Amino acid sequence: VLTFIENALFATPTTGYFMTWGSAGLATYNLFHEVLMGREIQVDPLISVIVLTHLSVLIQGAQGCNDGCNAREVYAIIAAVFGGLFLAGMYWHALRIATEAGEKAGTLFWLSLGLLIWWTAALIGTTTALPFFDGVQVIANGFFGVWVNFALSAYLVADYNSRNPEPVMSQPALVLGFITISSVIIICQATSGGSAICITLEAIGGTEAVETCEKFEKLAIALGVISTAVTTVAALFFTLFDEWEGNAACLGYFLIIFWCVGVVLLTFITEAPFFTANSGYFATWACLILSIYFVVIQQDTHLPLFCQRGEMSNSFRAVLVIFIVGGIILVASGSALCVLNNGCVAETAFAVSAPFITWALVGLIVAFPDLAQIFKIILVLFWLAAVSLFTVFLGPFEAADVTGNGFYSSWALFIASVLIQIVPRNI
Numbered sequence: 097v098l099t100f101i102e103n104a105l106f107a108t109p110t111t112g113y114f115m116t117w118g119s120a121g122l123a124t125y126n127l128f129h130e131v132l133m134g135r136e137i138q139v140d141p142l143i144s145v146i147v148l149t150h151l152s153v154l155i156q157g158a159q160g161c162n163d164g165c166n167a168r169e170v171y172a173i174i175a176a177v178f179g180g181l182f183l184a185g186m187y188w189h190a191l192r193i194a195t196e197a198g199e200k201a202g203t204l205f206w207l208s209l210g211l212l213i214w215w216t217a218a219l220i221g222t223t224t225a226l227p228f229f230d231g232v233q234v235i236a237n238g239f240f241g242v243w244v245n246f247a248l249s250a251y252l253v254a255d256y257n258s259r260n261p262e263p264v265m266s267q268p269a270l271v272l273g274f275i276t277i278s279s280v281i282i283i284c285q286a287t288s289g290g291s292a293i294c295i296t297l298e299a300i301g302g303t304e305a306v307e308t309c310e311k312f313e314k315l316a317i318a319l320g321v322i323s324t325a326v327t328t329v330a331a332l333f334f335t336l337f338d339e340w341e342g343n344a345a346c347l348g349y350f351l352i353i354f355w356c357v358g359v360v361l362l363t364f365i366t367e368a369p370f371f372t373a374n375s376g377y378f379a380t381w382a383c384l385i386l387s388i389y390f391v392v393i394q395q396d397t398h399l400p401l402f403c404q405r406g407e408m409s410n411s412f413r414a415v416l417v418i419f420i421v422g423g424i425i426l427v428a429s430g431s432a433l434c435v436l437n438n439g440c441v442a443e444t445a446f447a448v449s450a451p452f453i454t455w456a457l458v459g460l461i462v463a464f465p466d467l468a469q470i471f472k473i474i475l476v477l478f479w480l481a482a483v484s485l486f487t488v489f490l491g492p493f494e495a496a497d498v499t500g501n502g503f504y505s506s507w508a509l510f511i512a513s514v515l516i517q518i519v520p521r522n523i
Contacts (some may be wrong), residue, residue, distance in 0.1 A: 143186065178214065230480060294306050419455065429505060
């Protein structure tokens with residue numbers, strides 16, 4: 097309720113907004129998990145969270161119809177209703193029809209794929225422009241509800257594909273498919289909502305800012321087209337010819353470099369169309385993260401620092417990657433604000449220095465295993481205070497839709513400081 101009422105405290109994407117929905121999602125998942133376990137029903141409890149976000153999209157779409165519905169608002173409502181029918185079909189099939197695990201996983205894969213296609217279309221149709229993005233800011237419940245439905249649908253596709261005794265797609269081909277979808281979203285955001293984003297810059301930077309934004313808009317389209325073509329062709333090759341997967345790491349390195357450039361140019365520069373957290377912003381970051389994951393899932397020798405087999409567990413290495421990448425993003429975000437404001441205020445300077453303190457503590461955790469628990473406690477307390485200051489009290493990253501890179505990297509580092517308490521250090 098606090099997130100649906102107009103002008104309410106948590107109606108915009110801030111820390112309070114995400115904590116409210118995060119609490120609701122965890123409570124729903126836990127309740128559904130307990131009920132299913134008690135009745136020995138083999139259905140993924142994650143479906144309950146998707147039901148919750150379907151309701152979010154449905155209610156937000158209906159709210160937009162208070163003064164009459166336009167075509168896009170009607171589409172948002174239809175998307176939520178028919179997406180719910182997909183879920184009902186998956187649940188019914190899992191409970192009543194399939195008797196063998198392989199048969200169940202195979203059918204649920206195709207149902208999940210249908211759900212993913214449905215929410216990909218809904219995402220492009222409702223979040224790249226109205227009703228859930230007006231060119232300046234996102235309509236939080238509808239926007240993030242659609243994105244969560246899309247992301248969880250992709251997760252279910254990957255999960256049921258891996259459970260199938262004979263997977264429909266290889267894992268590299270599936271990851272490339274997800275990069276293709278994200279690239280298409282970038283193209284759609286740049287073509288449908290990009291102009292609206294650029295026009296809003298006129299009041300801030302004048303005609304010159306608009307012209308610069310339009311150049312970046314064309315760059316976003318070019319990057320999206322190239323990525324779509326490359327990943328589509330590669331996914332087909334990896335699906336049809338197994339021997340091609342041995343050369344996948346080279347493609348992965350290319351995609352990482354390609355999307356590192358894309359992320360820097362499209363999400364860090366204030367005149368870029370994806371500087372604020374819109375669908376293009378999230379799709380650009382998804383392409384980079386998926387490109388990194390594409391390399392990680394290849395043979396161990398391709399990433400010796402983080403993937404080579406040894407004493408350190410892969411989950412611990414993954415947390416170290418979050419600390420390194422998240423820290424670099426936070427330093428870059430804070431530095432960009434210092435340049436933009438012609439100097440660093442105290443809170444921005446703290447944001448820039450926080451990753452260096454973090455890296456020092458993480459280095460001590462790795463170097464001194466006997467004292468690691470003490471340094472871990474210091475690290476999590478440090479980031480509990482830092483993320484509260486950066487995103488709640490002092491800034492400079494209070495609004496997720498305005499200072500996206502700083503906001504999300506701060507929270508990623510806090511989550512990593514929690515994860516490092518619980519993930520095993522050694523295999």
